[in-house]
Amino acid sequence: MVSLSDHESTSRDKQPESTAPAPTVGDRWRALPALVRFPLAALAAFAAILALTSVTGPTGDLRIGSVGYYMLAIAGLQLLIGYSGQISLGHGAFMFIGAYTMALLVLNQPALPLWLNMIITVVLSCTAGVLVGAATARLHGPYLAGATLALAVGLPALTVRYPELLGGSNGLAFSTRGAPASLAGVITNTQWQAAAVWGTTLIGLVVLATISAGRLGRRMRALRDDEAAAGLAGIPVGRTKVIAFVISAGAGGLAGACQAYLLGTATPSSFTVTLSLSLLAALVLGGLGSMWGAFFGAVALVYVEVWGEELAHALALDSNVANNLPIVFFGVLLILVILVWPRGLHGMASSLADLVRRGR
Amino acid sequence: MRSRIAPAAALMAAALLATSCGGAGETQEGAAADLDVAPGVTEDSIKIGSHQPLTGPAAPGYVHISTGAAAVFDYINDNGGINGRQIDYVVKDDAYDPARTIEVTRELVHDEEIFAMLGGLGTPTHSKVVDFLNDEGVPDLFVSSGALMWNQPDKNPLTYGFQVDYTKEAKIQGQYIAENMPDAKVGYLHQNDDVGTDSENGLEQYVAEQRVAVESYDSGNTDVGPQVSALKEADADVVVCSCIPAFSALAMLEAASIGYEPQFVVSTIGADSATLQGLLSEFAAEAGQDDLPAEQMLDGMIYTGYFPSVTMQNDPWVQLFSQIYEDHAEGDSPMTNTTIYGMVQATLMGKALMEAGDDPTRQSLIDAVHEQDLTGPGLVPFASGEDDHGGYSGAQVLQYRAGKEPEVLQDAQVTDNAGGEITEAEVDRPGPDEFGFHDE
Numbered sequence: 152m153v154s155l156s157d158h159e160s161t162s163r164d165k166q167p168e169s170t171a172p173a174p175t176v177g178d179r180w181r182a183l184p185a186l187v188r189f190p191l192a193a194l195a196a197f198a199a200i201l202a203l204t205s206v207t208g209p210t211g212d213l214r215i216g217s218v219g220y221y222m223l224a225i226a227g228l229q230l231l232i233g234y235s236g237q238i239s240l241g242h243g244a245f246m247f248i249g250a251y252t253m254a255l256l257v258l259n260q261p262a263l264p265l266w267l268n269m270i271i272t273v274v275l276s277c278t279a280g281v282l283v284g285a286a287t288a289r290l291h292g293p294y295l296a297g298a299t300l301a302l303a304v305g306l307p308a309l310t311v312r313y314p315e316l317l318g319g320s321n322g323l324a325f326s327t328r329g330a331p332a333s334l335a336g337v338i339t340n341t342q343w344q345a346a347a348v349w350g351t352t353l354i355g356l357v358v359l360a361t362i363s364a365g366r367l368g369r370r371m372r373a374l375r376d377d378e379a380a381a382g383l384a385g386i387p388v389g390r391t392k393v394i395a396f397v398i399s400a401g402a403g404g405l406a407g408a409c410q411a412y413l414l415g416t417a418t419p420s421s422f423t424v425t426l427s428l429s430l431l432a433a434l435v436l437g438g439l440g441s442m443w444g445a446f447f448g449a450v451a452l453v454y455v456e457v458w459g460e461e462l463a464h465a466l467a468l469d470s471n472v473a474n475n476l477p478i479v480f481f482g483v484l485l486i487l488v489i490l491v492w493p494r495g496l497h498g499m500a501s502s503l504a505d506l507v508r509r510g511r
Numbered sequence: 512m513r514s515r516i517a518p519a520a521a522l523m524a525a526a527l528l529a530t531s532c533g534g535a536g537e538t539q540e541g542a543a544a545d546l547d548v549a550p551g552v553t554e555d556s557i558k559i560g561s562h563q564p565l566t567g568p569a570a571p572g573y574v575h576i577s578t579g580a581a582a583v584f585d586y587i588n589d590n591g592g593i594n595g596r597q598i599d600y601v602v603k604d605d606a607y608d609p610a611r612t613i614e615v616t617r618e619l620v621h622d623e624e625i626f627a628m629l630g631g632l633g634t635p636t637h638s639k640v641v642d643f644l645n646d647e648g649v650p651d652l653f654v655s656s657g658a659l660m661w662n663q664p665d666k667n668p669l670t671y672g673f674q675v676d677y678t679k680e681a682k683i684q685g686q687y688i689a690e691n692m693p694d695a696k697v698g699y700l701h702q703n704d705d706v707g708t709d710s711e712n713g714l715e716q717y718v719a720e721q722r723v724a725v726e727s728y729d730s731g732n733t734d735v736g737p738q739v740s741a742l743k744e745a746d747a748d749v750v751v752c753s754c755i756p757a758f759s760a761l762a763m764l765e766a767a768s769i770g771y772e773p774q775f776v777v778s779t780i781g782a783d784s785a786t787l788q789g790l791l792s793e794f795a796a797e798a799g800q801d802d803l804p805a806e807q808m809l810d811g812m813i814y815t816g817y818f819p820s821v822t823m824q825n826d827p828w829v830q831l832f833s834q835i836y837e838d839h840a841e842g843d844s845p846m847t848n849t850t851i852y853g854m855v856q857a858t859l860m861g862k863a864l865m866e867a868g869d870d871p872t873r874q875s876l877i878d879a880v881h882e883q884d885l886t887g888p889g890l891v892p893f894a895s896g897e898d899d900h901g902g903y904s905g906a907q908v909l910q911y912r913a914g915k916e917p918e919v920l921q922d923a924q925v926t927d928n929a930g931g932e933i934t935e936a937e938v939d940r941p942g943p944d945e946f947g948f949h950d951e
Contacts, residue, residue: 209621261536268535311703311729320704321635327535416639418609474565474604
C-alpha cells in the first residue's frame with residue numbers, strides 16, 4: 152500500500168517539472184499491463200506489511216491482520232456494490248461460511264496445509280455464491296438487499312441446528328501452526344499469522360483489481376450505470392450479475408477463513424447482521440468505486456474503535472458514556488465524511504491531493 | 512561421493528519443504544510458561560484485567576459485574592491497598608463477541624501487561640482465550656461462567672472457575688424437586704447451548720421419571736410462546752428454568768398471559784430478583800401494560816444461590832457490600848445480585864493477592880489460591896485446590912418472598928458434576944472483619 156502511494160506521489164512531484172513530453176515514472180507505471188502492475192504493487196505492499204509488523208507488538212500484529220481480512224471482505228463487496236451496482240446486506244454470511252470451513256478443516260483434517268484450506272474455502276464459498284446469486288439474479292435494489300439480509304440472519308442459526316458438528320452457540324476453537332521452526336527467532340508467530348493473512352488478502356486483491364480493470368469490470372460498470380442500455384449493447388445481464396456475486400462471495404469466504412485462522416475461532420456471535428452492516432458502512436465510509444476505498448474502510452473499521460476507546464479513556468467520562476463512545480465515534484465519523492466528501496475517505500484523500508497539486 | 516550428496520540434499524530440501532508446508536492444524540506443544548515473574552506489579556500498584564460485555568446484547572445486567580468489582584477494589588485502595596499496593600483494575604469491552612475477546616485479551620496481556628485476569632465473562636467468549644492465557648502464564652482466576660470446562664487442572668492449570676457449574680446446580684435442584692414434590696410433573700426450559708445440556712445432565716439424574724417436557728430457547732429469539740405453550744400442554748406443574756434473566760422474565764410473562772401458573776425453579780444465572788423485576792416491568796410496558804405487579808409475580812419463585820442475595824439485609828457481607836456500593840460505585844443504578852457477584856470475585860481476588868506476599872509473583876498468587884480457603888462471602892465451600900478448580904461447589908435452595916427476606920428451603924448442599932452423591936455442605940464462613948483488608 153505504502154509503496155503504491157509513493158509511486159503516485161512521485162509522479163505528482165515530477166509533473167510540474169516535466170513540461171517536456173518525456174514520460175514520467177508515474178506514466179510509465181500506469182503504462183504497464185495490469186497483470187504486471189498489480190502483482191508488483193502487491194509485492195511492495197507485502198514488503199511494507201512485513202516491515203510494519205517487525206516494529207509492532209503482538210496486539211499490533213493482530214490488528215494489522217484484522218485490517219487485512221476486513222479489507223478483502225470489503226473489496227469483494229466493492230466489486231459487487233461499487234462496480235456491479237448490486238446491494239448485499241448479507242456479506243457476513245459468506246465470511247461465516249469461510250470461517251467455519253477453515254475451522255472444520257483445521258479440526259478434522261489437521262494435516263492439510265494452510266494454502267490448500269484457503270483454496271477449498273474459496274471453492275466452497277463460490278459455490279454458495281452461485282446458489283445465492285442464481286436465486287437472487289432476478290432481484291434488484293431493495294429486494295436483493297432483503298434476500299441477502301435474510302441469509303445473514305438465518306445462516307448462523309445452522310450452528311445451533313447441528314451442535315455436534317458446528318459447536319452450537321459456543322462455536323469452535325482451535326489452534327493453528329505458527330511460524331515454521333526454521334524461522335524461529337526471526338519472526339514471531341503473530342507476525343507470521345499477520346503475514347499469512349496479508350499474503351492471502353493481497354493475492355485476492357490482485358485478482359479483484361485485475362477483474363475490475365478488465366472486460367468483466369467494464370461490463371459490470373455498464374450494468375451499474377444502466378442495465379437496459381448494457382443489455383442492448385449485448386452484455387449478458389443476468390450472467391454478469393451472478394458472476395459478480397460469486398466473485399464477491401469468494402472474497403468474503405476467504406476473508407472469513409483468514410479471520411478464523413488469525414483468531415483461532417469460529418463463533419456464530421461474530422457473524423451477526425451487525426457484521427454485514429458494518430462491512431457496508433465501512434465500504435461507504437472508505438469510498439465506493441475504488442479498491443482504495445476498501446483499504447480506508449478496513450482501517451477505519453479496526454482503528455476507529457481503538458481510537459474511540461483511547462479518547463474515552465483520556466476524557467475520563469462516566470462509564471455509561473465511555474462504553475458507547477467508540478460506536479458513537481464511528482457513527483459521527485461516517486455521517487461527517489458522507490456529508491462533506493460523498494465519495495468517502497478515498498474521495499477525501501484524492502480531493503486533498505488535488506488541493507495540494509493546485510496549491511503548487 | 513557425489514552420488515550420495517545429491518539424494519541427501521534432495522532429502523533435506525524435501526524435509527524443509529515438508530516442515531514449512533506442514534498441516535495448518537498440526538501444532539507443537541510449547542514449553543510451560545515461567546511463573547516466577549510479576550508483570551503488572553510495581554512498587555505501589557498491581558494491574559488486574561478483565562474482559563466484560565460493556566456494550567452489546569449481554570450488556571444489560573452483566574455490565575454491573577465490573578461496576579461491583581471496581582467498587583470493591585476502590586474500597587480496598589482507600590484502605591491502603593494490598594500490602595501497600597493500589598489495585599489498578601482494567602476492564603475491556605468485548606461486546607460478548609469472541610473475536611473482540613481475543614483482541615482485548617491480547618491487548619491486556621501484551622500492552623497493559625496485567626498480572627492476572629479476573630472474571631472474564633462468558634462461555635463462548637472466554638473459551639477462546641483460555642489456551643492463550645495458559646500459554647502466556649497469566650493466572651486466569653474466577654471465570655464468570657458456569658461451564659464445566661474451567662475445571663480442567665491438567666489441561667488449563669492456570670484457569671479457575673467461580674460460580675457453581677450448571678450440572679452441580681441442576682443436580683441439587685433435581686434432588687430438591689424429587690424429595691419435596693415427588694408427584695409433580697416437571698418441565699425443563701433451557702438455553703440451547705452448554706447451559707442447557709449441562710443442566711439437563713444434572714436434572715435427569717433425579718427427576719427423569721417426573722419429566723414430561725424438555726423445551727429449549729435460542730438467546731437470539733425473544734419469542735418463547737411456543738415453548739411455554741408446550742410446557743402447558745404437557746401439564747408441567749414445575750418448570751425448571753435454566754435461563755439467563757431476560758428469558759426467565761419472558762417465560763414468566765408468557766405463562767401469565769396464557770393463564771398458566773407452574774412453580775418456577777430458576778437457576779442462579781437467571782434468578783436475580785432485582786434484575787428480573789426491572790425486566791418484567793420493561794417487557795410488560797413494551798407490550799402496553801404499565802401497571803404490572805412485578806414483585807408479586809416473582810413471589811414464590813424457587814431459586815438456587817451460592818452467595819447471599821441483596822435482600823438478605825442481615826447478612827454481614829451484604830451489609831458491607833451495600834456500604835461499599837453506596838460509597839464507591841459510580842452510576843445510580845440500584846445494587847443487585849449481579850453487582851454482588853462482581854464484588855465477591857473482587858473480594859476473593861483481594862484475599863488471594865494479600866496472601867501472595869509482599870513481593871507477589873504469578874506463582875505465589877497461584878500458591879495462595881491453592882492454599883487459602885476462599886469461601887469468603889459465599890454460602891457454600893469454594894474449591895480452588897491443585898486438583899479441583901471448580902469454584903463454588905454447591906448451592907442453597909431458596910424461595911423469593913415479595914418485600915421480605917428470601918426463605919431458605921434447603922441449606923447449602925455440595926456435590927460433583929458427575930454421578931456423585933449430594934451431601935450437606937460444611938461451611939466455615941468468615942465474617943468481613945476476619946478477611947483482613949477490611950480493618951479501617
